[in-house]
Amino acid sequence: MSKYNTLDHSNIYSYFISSNPITSFNPVSIYPTIHKTAFISPFSSIIGDVRICSEVFIGCNSTLRADEGTPFYIDHKTNIQDGVTLHGLKNMKFTVNEETYSIYIGKEVSIAHGALIHGPCIIGNNTFVGFNAIVFNSIVEDSCYIDLGAIITNGVRIPSNRYVPVGAIINTQEKANALGMISQNNEDFAKGVVKSNIELSQAYSLKFGDTRCNCGLSYNLNDLNNLENK
Template sequence: MNKYKIMRYNPVGPTNMYSYFVTSNPPTSFNPISTYPTIDKTAFIGPFSSIIGDVRINKEVFIGCNVTIRADEGTPFHIGNKTNIQDGVILHGLKNMRFTVNDKQYSIYIGNEVSAAHGALIHGPCIVGNNTFVGFNAIVFNSIVEDGCYIDLGAIVTNGVRIPAKSYIPVGAVIDTQEKANALKNISEANENFSENVVKANIELSQAYSLKFGDTRCSCGLCCDSSTFKNLGN
């Protein structure tokens, strides 16, 4: 007879299926205005993610689990349509350092249909152009990445460089001078197709998760599926 007893976890009562933290930034000497995030109703915010301060999240954006988007120092942030910010990604910015997009200044500006893969760090001031892929554990800081680029895993883009459109940044590369940025090769068709497929998959995930949880989110920051409400009625 097996001396070890198998223990199974059975939740008692309602289960917290889905929680996140969304709030305004605390007023400080360098950022005295407290601003609440603006999040489109079609966006999905995953469990245990934080969105703080002057952040605009546009249509059909997917925010994965354990994402930190913290506009409490550098501000504001912009996240464009159909962009996905995957699990463990961090967005933060330095105070009083911004780039200008369409006559407005931003600490972080992320365009449309961008993928920020698991564990990436996007730190302002920076711009990430449309249809760009930021790979696993990659870092983008104090730089401008133009449209259609592919930043492979573990690469670093920094030091005020401007990455030309359709550039490929290799695995683990450190692009910290404009000479290095100008010498980059163009993105391959395979990487371009991969980037497009990542965007499509996460748009579908955003819609599917939103459908699963429906309109059950409330001001407490919790969201449960329909079985929770059935349990509450018992």
């Protein structure tokens, strides 16, 4: 027998989903809206008016906290990877299709591990946001590629199909307008990441199942039976 054994039963599929607390600046408590085909990974938190569409993948240890700035919108087939944080400033929003949002993330977007998306901001369709990148108080249009560690802030708008280099700080519109176009390699990579995470969302949903205990945690019955038999 392996020396690495599970001790008792673990809530290995736990996550926290809750309405926001009532405050003076956010007086309405709203529970997240999550499409049944979306997958929420273990140890993630989703709080407040967060609207998650179909086939979205939320990675482990992610925090989507619409308790100050609100609401958040995450469109179809987008992936929010491990350790990503979404939060927004109160009373600061952008408008999309005549509705206001603290954070709006479009279709088939990838937000890579450790990134910070802080509202008010918009991330356009088919955009890739790299590891540990920061987007705050900005608009990123469709099909952009933000490389790892880049910072976008100060109210700038990144035009469509632009490449933001590794570690770049884009804090003026002049810098944003001077960015080069996305390469075919970056575009292909971004599409591949989206495709992989759509498949992961579907596969994890099948593995984890929809069964929940009375404590609110989800579990897979086969895994629990395997633990019983060890």
